[in-house]
Amino acid sequence: xxxxxxxxxxxxxxxxxxxxxxxxxxxxxxxxxxxxxxxxxxxxxxxxxxxxxxxxxxxxxxxxxxxxxxxxxxxxxxxxxxxxxxxxxxxxxxxxxxxxxxxxxxxxxxxxxxxxxxxxxxxxxxxxxxxxxxxxxxxxxxxxxxxxxxxxxxxxxxxxxxxxxxxxxxxxxxxxxxxxxxxxxxxxxxxxxxxxxxxxxxxxxxxxxxxxxxxxxxxxxxxxxxxx
Amino acid sequence: xxxxxxxxxxxxxxxxxxxxxxxxxxxxxxxxxxxxxxxxxxxxxxxxxxxxxxxxxxxxxxxxxxxxxxxxxxxxxxxxxxxxxxxxxxxxxxxxxxxxxxxxxxxxxxxxxxxxxxxxxxxxxxxxxxxxxxxxxxxxxxxxxxxxxxxxxxxxxxxxxxxxxxxxxxxxxxxxxxxxxxxxxxxxxxxxxxxxxxxxxxxxxxxxxxxxxxxxxxxxxxxxxxxxxxxxxxxxxxxxxxxxxxxxxxxxxxxxxxxxxxxxxxxxxxxxxxxxxxxxxxxxxxxxxxxxxxxxx
Numbered sequence: 061x062x063x064x065x066x067x068x069x070x071x072x073x074x075x076x077x078x079x080x081x082x083x084x085x086x087x088x089x090x091x092x093x094x095x096x097x098x099x100x101x102x103x104x105x106x107x108x109x110x111x112x113x114x115x116x117x118x119x120x121x122x123x124x125x126x127x128x129x130x131x132x133x134x135x136x137x138x139x140x141x142x143x144x145x146x147x148x149x150x151x152x153x154x155x156x157x158x159x160x161x162x163x164x165x166x167x168x169x170x171x172x173x174x175x176x177x178x179x180x181x182x183x184x185x186x187x188x189x190x191x192x193x194x195x196x197x198x199x200x201x202x203x204x205x206x207x208x209x210x211x212x213x214x215x216x217x218x219x220x221x222x223x224x225x226x227x228x229x230x231x232x233x234x235x236x237x238x239x240x241x242x243x244x245x246x247x248x249x250x251x252x253x254x255x256x257x258x259x260x261x262x263x264x265x266x267x268x269x270x271x272x273x274x275x276x277x278x279x280x281x282x283x284x285x286x287x288x
Numbered sequence: 289x290x291x292x293x294x295x296x297x298x299x300x301x302x303x304x305x306x307x308x309x310x311x312x313x314x315x316x317x318x319x320x321x322x323x324x325x326x327x328x329x330x331x332x333x334x335x336x337x338x339x340x341x342x343x344x345x346x347x348x349x350x351x352x353x354x355x356x357x358x359x360x361x362x363x364x365x366x367x368x369x370x371x372x373x374x375x376x377x378x379x380x381x382x383x384x385x386x387x388x389x390x391x392x393x394x395x396x397x398x399x400x401x402x403x404x405x406x407x408x409x410x411x412x413x414x415x416x417x418x419x420x421x422x423x424x425x426x427x428x429x430x431x432x433x434x435x436x437x438x439x440x441x442x443x444x445x446x447x448x449x450x451x452x453x454x455x456x457x458x459x460x461x462x463x464x465x466x467x468x469x470x471x472x473x474x475x476x477x478x479x480x481x482x483x484x485x486x487x488x489x490x491x492x493x494x495x496x497x498x499x500x501x502x503x504x505x506x507x508x509x510x511x512x513x514x515x516x517x518x519x520x521x522x523x524x525x526x527x528x529x530x531x532x533x534x535x536x537x538x539x540x541x542x543x544x545x546x547x548x549x550x551x552x553x554x555x556x557x558x559x560x561x562x563x564x565x566x567x568x569x570x571x572x573x574x575x576x577x578x579x580x581x582x583x584x585x
Binding site: 071072073074075076077078105106121122123125126129130154155182183186187188189190191192193194195215216217218239240241263266 | 291292293294295296298299302303305306307308309310325327328329330331365366367384387388389390412413414539542543545546547550
């Protein structure tokens, strides 16, 4: 039987169309790999659009300060409640990671959605001139399977850093190796997952490679049968 | 340095992609920049004078004093853009060394070179450039622009020119999309653009980079109009800080970019906004800025 997955992309500000296009591409790739799956994609702009019909949610890159401006009239509470449901899967990229972090290094930590036990730091590599692309190392075996190898391309735009991983239950999916970046002394986690929330500091929606979106769709599909 | 690449076109155009669905606001000091950030601007444009005052005071308009730019950069965490004159690559080099996040090669400033635009490829900082039509947009992209915006008459509070440019760009893209290969070659000659870029645009059915509206937008309804015509976001200049209640208007315009398809929300945010900036009829302009483009023949 065909598995139907309904996913939302938060479309307040930022690169949300890029996520929509990547999800469409990922759905086709999954079908080619003989997954019997159907993905329906919704753009989410208001709180009432984020409801129980959805199985997954992407919070895209953009400016977290802009998105926070829209978190009023119960939207923030709804986001918090929804992302904590065990039968849902949420993924935040860049600004999305900032919003989903439990701790923020400096800056205004109000209006956080939270959910992932990490401490993040905004614009941690510097300004746009320091934005970069680099190969990354996939550590998660399912991601390695989907990608067909253990690397992927990371595009970092005024990116945040995961300063520290603050719980044993946070699973590091991918890192930027120390050899890649001159300012890094150690391998740096750039994508992590804690239960049903995944976050990445980089932008898979800009790279043309769909492995992260395939992973997201499969995770959302698996969790459909979980107890909320 | 290991495998890391900075300043690639992917990284430059990626920056523009992150500003989509957002509002870039003109500011002239750190205090205004903070108001813009708090209101939900996705970036600010650091200026010495807003366009309405450039029109009022006349004279040669140049790159903003680095003191003002660095003060604004220190005041906010959102990206900071700044303007260089058309063709003035030395101003652009200075702006890059200050670390501004994007350079606007702008017709709002006095032209520095009437023959040539800046070669934007070698810069690591991304550029945004104005365009009145598809030809101008693709010429700027071929020079390395990572983002395009309309060239509406800045400082007028009159949206008519921005609408004309957005209409022209999207109409010409639709025309290109319907053409066969032979026709595309002659269309490329007609609008004076590289054939490869035109082909790519026709295939995509949109510009290959992000496209914003700019010039004369003064109300949430103006924002909605341009977004519905197809732009990815908006620049607002004089329209905010020349109005009677900048904070309220800024917040309303920010909401309008996200909810441009929802007239109910637009009515809500437009309610009791106070006086908008006093507009200028574009037929009575002493100086038309939109036609400022270095020679193309």
